[in-house]
Amino acid sequence: MKLPERKPIIAINTRHWITGQMEGIGRFEMNIAIELSRQHPEAEFHWFFDRRPRIEFPLPENVSTHALFPPARTTSLINIWNNFSVPRVLKKIKADIYLSPDNMNSLRAHCPTIPVIHDINFEHYPYDLPLSFSRFYRKNTPKFVEKAVHVVTVSDFSKNDIVDKYGTRPEKISVVYNGIAAHFCPLNSKVIADTRYRYSHGKPYFFVLGSIHPRKNLVKTIEAYTLFRNQTGCDYPLVISGRELFLNKNLGNFLEKTPYRKDIVFTGYLDNDTLGEVLGSAFALLYLSVFEGFGVPVIEAFASNVPVIASDVTSVPEVAGDAAILVNPHDVSAIASSMKVLVENDALRINLCEKGLKRSLSFSWTESAKTFWRVIEKSLE
DSSP states (O other), X not given: OOXXXXXXXXXXXXXTOOTXXXXXXXXXXXXXXXXXXXXXXXXXXXXXXXXXXXXXXXXXXXXXXXXXXXXXXXXXXXXXXXXXXXXHHHHHHTOSEEEEOSSOOOTTOSSOEEEBOOOOHHHHOGGGSOHHHHHHHHHHHHXXXXXXXXXXXXXXXXXXXXXXXXXXXXXXXXXXXXXXXXXXXXXXXXXXXXXXXXXXXXXXXXXXXSOXXXXXXXXXXXXXHHHXXXXXXXXXXXXXXXXXXXXXXXXXXXXXXXXXXXXXXXXESOOHHHHHHHHHTOSEEEEOOSOOSSOHXXXXXXXXXXXXXXXXXXXXXXXXXXXXXXXXXXOHHHHHHHHHHHHHOHHHHHHHHHHHHHHHTTOOHHHHHHHXXXXXXXXXX
């Protein structure tokens, strides 16, 4: 079937779109689903959730939602959801194609499928995940890729990693970048002052954004912050935002030892508007992850007119371009030195902000959805 012949029926896995609990994958699902449905009123879209959705805006007329049982948060329930519940509904709605942006796929779908494999971190750092999930991903991801009519990923780095690890043909994989939400933008001085008063006693602060997960490298980040404080005497706090995904005992142990514990603030999960304010009010973003398929907080900081110190590994240099200070995420001394330079060099900070704003214009959910649509068209030819 070619798309122009009749109204296409497109199903999208949106099970990570959980209002108030979304991380990167959920935001990708949400934004791609919304943009595709708005850009293509000629198509019929079905959004698949694993619980009753709470959507805080009117649905487009061409969208139907489905709550598929069971709520899939363990590997056994994920298997049931992907390979029994999803195929049943795909047949019922006579879907022409199924998009699964959550690193997974339905191996029993009757129609063509396009999974989004954001990264294969579990192949490189298997012990950063609970054993059941690590085994699940390592066993099934090659099957997800093989089953797919086409695969989407979010960076050239991830594309090359998938090709190298699984022997996938490069032409079977397309890159669709993440975009930037509207609540990430430069803030006025009053909002910045009010936000700093709430979170850092009015002081400028370094900000860390991302789930509390071993690969986010928080232990090294806090070690570098401690060294920076020892070397400079600068009393800027460290503000950390994100949900704890997996227990990290090393982080807890180090927090007990640092003499600056009172200046390290954990905000927990922040809603969209609050997150935009907290990121946009930061002195700088520290993004020192050891492995990323993309690195969304980097471009969110760029759009917020906030300079970035980021990892020089995996996808981050590709995303950051020349608009960030890039450092070895394992080198505590180099991280601390970069923080010191940024505090002492106003001209550098201003230059990075200008470059970041310009770089942020390269990332748009509107354009990402257009790229994804071209993949859909090609897959249905």
